[in-house]
Amino acid sequence: xxxxxxxxxxxxxxxxxxxxxxxxxxxxxxxxxxxxxxxxxxxxxxxxxxxxxxxxxxxxxxxxxxxxxxxxxxxxxxxxxxxxxxxxxxxxxxxxxxxxxxxxxxxxxxxxxx
Amino acid sequence: xxxxxxxxxxxxxxxxxxxxxxxxxxxxxxxxxxxxxxxxxxxxxxxxxxxxxxxxxxxxxxxxxxxxxxxxxxxxxxxxxxxxxxxxxxxxxxxxxxxxxxxxxxxxxxxxxxxx
Numbered sequence: 001x002x003x004x005x006x007x008x009x010x011x012x013x014x015x016x017x018x019x020x021x022x023x024x025x026x027x028x029x030x031x032x033x034x035x036x037x038x039x040x041x042x043x044x045x046x047x048x049x050x051x052x053x054x055x056x057x058x059x060x061x062x063x064x065x066x067x068x069x070x071x072x073x074x075x076x077x078x079x080x081x082x083x084x085x086x087x088x089x090x091x092x093x094x095x096x097x098x099x100x101x102x103x104x105x106x107x108x109x110x111x112x113x114x
Numbered sequence: 115x116x117x118x119x120x121x122x123x124x125x126x127x128x129x130x131x132x133x134x135x136x137x138x139x140x141x142x143x144x145x146x147x148x149x150x151x152x153x154x155x156x157x158x159x160x161x162x163x164x165x166x167x168x169x170x171x172x173x174x175x176x177x178x179x180x181x182x183x184x185x186x187x188x189x190x191x192x193x194x195x196x197x198x199x200x201x202x203x204x205x206x207x208x209x210x211x212x213x214x215x216x217x218x219x220x221x222x223x224x225x226x227x228x229x230x
């Protein structure tokens with residue numbers, strides 16, 4: 001039982017390049033989330049998926065797209081990376097968006113955009 | 115809009131003493147959940163404790179307790195008998211239900227340093 005896994009752990013991009021961050025959970029959770037954490041700050045919600053087949057914008061969605069591929073996987077895509085997207089990205093999951101279940105976090109992806 | 119405020123950017127505590135980390139929140143929702151997470155220097159987010167808005171008793175998990183004062187909209191974390199391994203960043207967060215189901219709002223965190 002690996003919980004929430006994220007790949008890659010580290011990535012360096014040049015401005016304008018694209019990439020996809022992968023997230024998978026093996027806890028049979030319905031809801032999944034993508035956050036970013038800038039230095040010295042808390043997490044801000046980028047996008048979330050309350051259940052398979054649905055996605056919604058969070059607080060800071062601009063410059064990102066997401067895909068809920070199936071119940072296990074939720075990917076985050078940067079189409080044209082910008083230095084302002086340099087951050088640590090966390091994926092999280094929880095059993096049910098209607099409850100106040102605990103969110104379980106992945107280990108994070110540290111992204112640098114030059 | 116939901117907001118979490120953690121007014122202590124940094125805190126120091128002597129080993130074996132207790133420490134309180136402050137958290138206030140702002141919401142118009144009646145139903146919500148309050149969480150505390152620990153983020154050590156390695157970067158992972160570790161769940162510590164949860165309090166539901168309708169829970170009448172304060173939550174406790176081992177050395178962690180949550181001092182929940184609903185009327186004041188505060189949810190302070192109390193760590194008893196601090197250990198060196200408690201040195202980390204601590205985040206208070208709130209999850210919403212209803213039409214904003216699933217969304218979480220985080221505070222900016224408090225860095226706790228435990229002194230030997």
